[in-house]
Amino acid sequence: MAHPEDLPLASYGDEESSFYFDHIRRRLPFERNNHYHSTYEIYYLMSGERNYFIKEKLYRIQPGCLVMINRYDVHKSFMSGGPEHERIVINFDESFALSGGQTALPLFSQGDPVVPLQPQEQAQTLQIFNKMSQEATLQKDGYQDYLQLLLTELLLLISRFKQRPSAPAAYPINPLHEKMMDIVQYIHQHFQNKITLELLSDTFYISPYYLSRMFKEVTGFTIISYVNLTRIREAQRRLSETDTKIVDIAEQTGFESLTHFDRTFKKTIKMTASQYRKLYRLPQEE
CATH class of the missing domain: 1.10.10.60 (Homeodomain-like)
Structure with missing residues (x-):
């Protein structure tokens, strides 16, 4: 739920529907309640810094990080440093991803859930997010089909991102x-x-x-x-x-x-x- 001082930029569906897209810029301290859901989740931090508790580990999330949360994994984001941050969240069920994207679903249960993106990868990812935001907002003819295509493209890209070596994002703060x-x-x-x-x-x-x-x-x-x-x-x-x-x-x-x-x-x-x-x-x- 957004505070009056927050700036919702785009929203479509809900977390338990076949497809959910939410883009918001927050200015006040915000802690999401511990929760889990039957849908897959992709979280992308655009600015600010957050801590993320996922299943059994704690992660520090910085701008340009993708977070892949498997179905039924308990998770919670909370403040790290200042409260201001901007993020995009996508939730979807298996049926919404086309066959090509479904091949990437095992990645949600394998390896590190946090994927720090390189600058070129961030640009590719943001391009897809921007198209999703436009389609979900304008809802022109065929927009749901296009959202499915965009989600499949995003999942295939993430599968490539995860194949390259990267530093682990998990940390015991102390x-x-x-x-x-x-x-x-x-x-x-x-x-x-x-x-x-x-x-x-x-x-x-x-x-x-x-x-x-x-x-x-x-x-x-x-x-x-x-x-x-x-x-x-x-x-x-x-x-x-x-x-x-x-x-x-x-x-x-x-x-x-x-x-x-x-x-x-x-x-x-x-x-x-x-x-x-x-x-x-x-x-x-x-």
Whole structure:
């Protein structure tokens, strides 16, 4: 959501639709809530500097950086330095990318999600973004088809950009941030088990109060909300990809009772687990 002092430059669709384009220049401090979605995301920073928490790592994003966020990867951007920044965000589902672009989709789950672009690459990318902005704004005859072509062109270009060597963009800003990333990784590896603040405190030799405060500061999550979100994401995968009973999925993903699972799932996904399975169940191979 834009502040009155922000300058929206172009917007089309929404994050969960087949195609979303949003270009905005922000002047005030802005932190996007931790979130994930069923669409792929491309984030491009044009000016300013941002920190980005993606899945298990923290990144510093500078102008000319592309960020590729896979479906269902938890992510959050927040301020680094001054609040002013300009960025473009694209979200799309698999059906919107033409066959040529679909070959590039595995890149969203492979390698570093941050791609620093060289000057010539930035010019190529901005040219596509400008065309997308024009098509989404004017909506002349055939604009959706042209947006599909432009997205496919962008994905193919990014696949070439990622083939060349580049310096990694991930960073532990300091040892404390590195420790928080270790805790995030621990949660990803042990979410099936009971995880408490006291357990993490003992495991990583940090006082519960300090751990709770710093985890929230670095990731934007409370410990319990991150644990539950990790469990729900895995439950979504099992609901769509397996025939496992819901009560068993609840147990396998670390919930102590079906009631707790049902309540947490509905609060997070805005529908029940059975409704989610009916909507997103993938066809099984014979």
